Amino acid sequence: MAKKFKIVLLGFFLFYGCANQLPPGGGEVDKVPPVIKETYPIEGTINYDEEYIELTFSEYVDKRTVQEALFFSPSIGNNAEFSWSGTTVRVYFNTELKKNTTYTVSIGSDVKDLHNSNKMESPFSLVFSTGPKISKGKINGLVFSNDTENVFVFGYKIENEIPEIDSVKPDYISQVGTNGKYSFAGLTEGKYLVISIIDKIRNQVFDKDEDLYNLSWKPVELENDSIEINNVDFILMKEKKVVKEIIDSTKAAEKDTSPPSLKTLTTKYEVNKIDFDTPEFSLVFSEKVITDSLNSFINISDLKKNTYAYTIATIDSIKYDVSFTKAKPKTEFIVKVNLNPIQDLSGNKKDTTITKTISAMNDIDFVSIAGHIDIDEENNYPIKIKLTDTKSKNELNSANVEANKFKLTKILPGKYFLYSFIDKDSNSVYTNGELSPLVYSEKFILYSDTLKIKSRWSLEDLNIKFTK
Numbered sequence: 001m002a003k004k005f006k007i008v009l010l011g012f013f014l015f016y017g018c019a020n021q022l023p024p025g026g027g028e029v030d031k032v033p034p035v036i037k038e039t040y041p042i043e044g045t046i047n048y049d050e051e052y053i054e055l056t057f058s059e060y061v062d063k064r065t066v067q068e069a070l071f072f073s074p075s076i077g078n079n080a081e082f083s084w085s086g087t088t089v090r091v092y093f094n095t096e097l098k099k100n101t102t103y104t105v106s107i108g109s110d111v112k113d114l115h116n117s118n119k120m121e122s123p124f125s126l127v128f129s130t131g132p133k134i135s136k137g138k139i140n141g142l143v144f145s146n147d148t149e150n151v152f153v154f155g156y157k158i159e160n161e162i163p164e165i166d167s168v169k170p171d172y173i174s175q176v177g178t179n180g181k182y183s184f185a186g187l188t189e190g191k192y193l194v195i196s197i198i199d200k201i202r203n204q205v206f207d208k209d210e211d212l213y214n215l216s217w218k219p220v221e222l223e224n225d226s227i228e229i230n231n232v233d234f235i236l237m238k239e240k241k242v243v244k245e246i247i248d249s250t251k252a253a254e255k256d257t258s259p260p261s262l263k264t265l266t267t268k269y270e271v272n273k274i275d276f277d278t279p280e281f282s283l284v285f286s287e288k289v290i291t292d293s294l295n296s297f298i299n300i301s302d303l304k305k306n307t308y309a310y311t312i313a314t315i316d317s318i319k320y321d322v323s324f325t326k327a328k329p330k331t332e333f334i335v336k337v338n339l340n341p342i343q344d345l346s347g348n349k350k351d352t353t354i355t356k357t358i359s360a361m362n363d364i365d366f367v368s369i370a371g372h373i374d375i376d377e378e379n380n381y382p383i384k385i386k387l388t389d390t391k392s393k394n395e396l397n398s399a400n401v402e403a404n405k406f407k408l409t410k411i412l413p414g415k416y417f418l419y420s421f422i423d424k425d426s427n428s429v430y431t432n433g434e435l436s437p438l439v440y441s442e443k444f445i446l447y448s449d450t451l452k453i454k455s456r457w458s459l460e461d462l463n464i465k466f467t468k
Contacts (some may be wrong), residue, residue, distance in 0.1 A: 013032070015379045017137075019176065022098070024064050027117060027143075028130075030061075030115040030116040030118060031116070031118060031196040032118065033113065033118045033119060033120050033121050034057050034058050034059050034061050034111060034112070034113040034118065034120055035057070035058045035120065035121075035124075036055055036056065036057055036058075036107065036124045037056055037057065037058050038054075038055075038056035038088075038284075039053065039054065039055055039056070039126050040053060040054040041126075041128050041323060043126060043128075044127060044128070044134055044280045045128040045129070045132070046128070046129045046132055046133060046134060047129070047131065047132060048128045048129065048130055049130070051092060051093055051094075052090050052091055052092045053090070053091050053105060053126070053128075054088055054090045054091070054238070055088065055089050055091070055107070055126075056085045056087055056088040056411060057088075057089075057111075058087070059087060059113050059114070059115070060086075060087055060113065060114040060115070061081070061087070061111055061112060061113050061114055062111070062112045062113070062114055063084060063089075064109050064119070065110055065111045065112045066082070066089060066107070066204060066271055067082055068110065069107055069108035069109070069110045069111050069175060070091065070105065070106070070107050070108075071105070071106045071107075071108070071173045071174075071175070071204065072084065072103060072104070072105055072106075073103065073104045073105075073106065073155075073170075073171065073172040073173055073174075073184070073186070074098065074101065074103065074171050074172070075169040075170070075171070075173075075204075076093050076095050076097065077095055077169075079093075079095055080092065080093060080094060080096040080330060081094055093329065097130050097162070097463050098130065099130055100128045100129075100130060100131030100132075101129065101130050102127060102128070102133075102134050102135040102187075102188070102249055103127070103128055103129070103130070103133075103186065104125050104126070104127050104172070104184070104186040104187035105125065105126040105127075105128075106123055106124070106173065106174055106175065107120070107123060107125070107464050108120075108125040108175030109121065109122055109136060109175060109177045109178055110149075110175065111375075119178070120175070121178065122178070122179065122181070123174065123175055123177050123182070123183075123251075125183065125185055126246065127185050127186045130184075134186065135186050135187060135188045135189060135225040135349065136185075136186070136225060136228075137185075137186070137187030137222040137224070137225045137226065137227055137228070137247065138182045138183065138184060138185050138187060138228040138229065139155065139183070139184040139187065139192065139194060139220055139229050139232055140181070140182070140184075140193065140223075140228065140229070140230045140231075140232065140448065141153075141182060141231055141232035141233045141234070142176075142179075142180040142181045142182065142233050142234075143176045143180050143182065143196045143214075143233070143234045143235075143236050144178040144180060144233065144234065144236070144417070144419065144444075144446055145176070145180060145235075145236045145237060145238065146237050146238055146392055146393040146394075147238045147391070148176045148178055148180060150198055150199050150200065150202060151175075151176040151198055151199075151235075151236060152173060152174065152175050152182075152196070152199050152204075153171035153174045153176060153182040153195070153196045153197075154172070154173055154194070154195050154196075154197060154206060154327060155171055155172035155173070155174075155184050155187075155192050155193070155194050156170055156171055156172075156192065156193040156194075156195075157171045157188075157190055157191075157192060158190065158191040158192060158193055158219060159190075162193060162438055163189070163193065163204050163205045165193070165195070165435070166206060166207070166208045166435075167205050167206070167207060167377075168205060168206070168299075169204065169205055169207070170204075170206070171192075172184045172187070172192075173204060176196070179338075182196075187222055187225065188221060188222070188225045189222045189224045189225050189227075190221070190222060191219045191220070191221045191222075192219065192220045192221075192222070193215075193216070193220075193293055194215075194216040194220050194232055195213055195214065195215050195216065196213065196214045196234040196236050197211045197212065197213040197214075197236075198211055198212045198213075198236065198238060199211060205348075207386060208435065210381050212236065212238070213236075213432065213435075214234045214236045214432040214433060215432065215433030215435070215439075215440050215441045216234070216433075216440065216441065217365045217435075217440050217441050217442060217443040217444065218440055219432075220232055221283075221326055225415045226376065231445065231467065232295050232448060233444055233445065234441070234444070235419070235421075235430050235432070235444055236432070237393065239377060247385065252381065256344065256345075256346040256348065257346075257348060258287075258346040258348060259339075259344065259348060259349050259350035260285050260286055260287050260289050260339070260342055260343070260344045260348065260349070260350065261286040261339070262283060262284075262285060262286075262337055262339060263284045263285060263318075264283070264284045265282070265283055265335065265337065265354070265356050266281065266282050266284075267280075267281045267282075267358055268280065268281075269361060269412055270361075270412065272356070272358045272359065273358070273359060273360075273361050273365075274327075274333075274358055274359070274360055274361065275360070276326065276327045276328060276329045276330075276331065276360035276361060276362070277326060277335075277385055277410075278323065279323065279324050279325075279326070279360060280321055280322060280323040280324070281321075281322055281335070281358060281412065282315070282319060282320070282321050282322070282338065283320045283321075283322060283337070283433055284318055284319050285318045285319075285320075285342075286318070286411060287318065287344050287345075288316050288317040288344065288345060288445040289318075289319060289342050289343060289344055289345075290342075290343045290344070290345065291314065294312055294320070294341075294342065295341070296339065296341070297338045297339070297340075297341045297342055298310060298322060298335065298336065298338070299335075299336040299338070300324055300333055300334075300335055300338055301333065301334050302327075302331050302333055302334070303332050303334075304330065307435060308324040308325050308327070308333070308399065309324060309325055310322050310323060310324040310325075311323055311324075315398070318442045327360045328360065329360055329361065329363065330359065330360060330361075330362055331360045332357060332358075332359045332360075333356060333357065333358050333359065333360070334355060334356075334357055335351065335355070335356045335357070336353055336354070336355050337354045337355075339351070339352050339353065339354065340352070340353075350380075351378070352373065355368075364413065364456065366409065366410050366411060366412065367411050367412075367413065367453055367454075367456065367457060367458040367459070367464065368407060368408060368410075368411060368458045368459075369387070369407070369408040369410045369411060369418070369451065369453070369458065369459045370405070370406065370407040370408070370458070370459070370460050370461070370462070371405070371406060371460070371461055371462030371463055371464065372403050372404050372405050372406070372461075372463060372464075373404045373405075373406065373420065373457075373464050373465075373466065374404070374463060374464070374466065375404070375465075375466040376465075376466065376467060377466070379422060379466075381423055381424050381426070382401070382422075382426055383400070383401035383420060383421070383422055383423065384398060384399075384400065384401070384402075384420060384421055384423050384428060385398060385399045385401060385406045385408065385418065385420050385464075386398050386418070386419055386420070386421075386430075387408055387411065387416050387417070387434055387451075388416065388417045388418075388419075389414070389415075389416060389417075389451060390416065390417055393417065396411075396416070397409075397410065397411060398428070401420070409463065411453060412453075412455055413453045413455045413457075414453055415450055415452055415453070416450070416451040417446065417447070417450065417451070418446075418447040418451055418462070418464075419444060419445065419446045419447060420444070420445055420447075420464050420466075421442045421443060421444040421445075422442055422443045423442060424442050424468070425442075430442055431442060442464060445460075445464060445465070445466055447462065447464055
């Protein structure tokens with residue numbers, strides 16, 4: 001009886017283990033991302049006539065993430081079937097591939113391992129052909145974004161006119177890696193419309209009413225199927241999420257009795273540091289307040305009890321920027337925010353005063369960045385330079401290019417990105433382009449290296465080159 005019980009129990013665990021994809025247990029924390037170590041067919045195979053491909057990963061991976069991250073270019077539709085054996089997946093096309101066509105299989109960087117959800121470091125691609133030759137045309141670039149999740153680049157072959165792309169599968173698709181880079185391979189000669197998008201619902205098509213997008217600055221043309229075009233780059237910034245209050249209309253409205261509070265008082269530079277030339281700080285309240293109640297609720301003074309006049313600029317419903325008169329370097333200021341006059345829309349207010357000390361920086365605290373622009377085409381439009389931080393990609397500084405030269409001042413030591421664009425509409429803001437009517441984006445280039453600024457060490461003679 002005991003023997004039978006052991007056999008039944010063993011059978012249960014064998015069945016359970018086969019029916020569920022579980023990670024191996026124990027050991028140190030796994031920080032190694034998965035990679036694809038073997039493919040069938042191999043890269044560059046010609047005259048391929050099988051009805052499937054195989055991919056072997058370096059470790060067990062989440063099957064769902066593989067299915068969501070695998071794309072065929074040109075598209076084979078949505079009928080692919082996945083069959084797993086250990087760390088190997090066989091993908092059946094379930095449709096007949098086009099004859100004499102180069103296919104690229106792209107696996108995006110969203111693939112996760114099973115043990116610790118480590119993502120692939122970069123996308124992977126496999127190129128093969130159903131004919132006697134491989135088309136070797138390539139388009140490469142990057143998407144400069146504050147968040148690369150769900151960011152893709154779509155490519156559409158232009159035959160005679162710009163194709164209608166809304167809700168249409170792209171001819172080529174590449175998921176953007178965590179480093180912002182993308183690549184199309186196996187392209188034939190011709191013109192391509194290239195567009196970066198945030199594919200919110202991950203349906204691998206462009207939805208004009210849903211997806212934020214950015215066009216290339218012109219059609220990308222391959223004069224033959226062996227040309228590689230680089231630096232087809234994009235700027236695509238995700239909007240910050242706004243948490244909206246959900247009101248249950250089935251219940252009687254409850255009276256708002258909570259007074260507004262001051263959530264943050266922040267400065268542009270280091271914590272509690274301001275520029276002596278243009279001293280300013282920002283206030284963020286817990287809720288929308290009555291603007292008229294903002295009069296005379298702040299007192300700004302220095303340690304000698306001198307007071308400073310200020311102005312308030314409304315940024316949004318809860319954020320306000322406060323600027324005041326030019327100060328001397330290293331001056332310390334005492335900022336008092338009296339909340340008593342400040343009312344929310346229900347008339348609630350709070351009888352309290354918040355005090356904070358901020359100080360003006362010295363010229364010696366700042367460094368500068370200077371350089372020149374090379375442009376190998378006639379240009380009659382303004383050129384802008386923008387400096388951002390490396391994490392949020394928020395703009396920190398900007399400058400106009402004059403006589404192909406630029407200079408950015410008032411910069412603190414740190415790491416930065418630098419980019420430039422040709423401002424065709426002269427609004428000082430990078431324009432993403434429009435599909436209807438068709439307007440291409442403004443030409444943009446990202447400086448190749450991350451700028452590492454040391455204290456008291458300005459950067460000179462940087463070179464940014466615009467190519468045709």
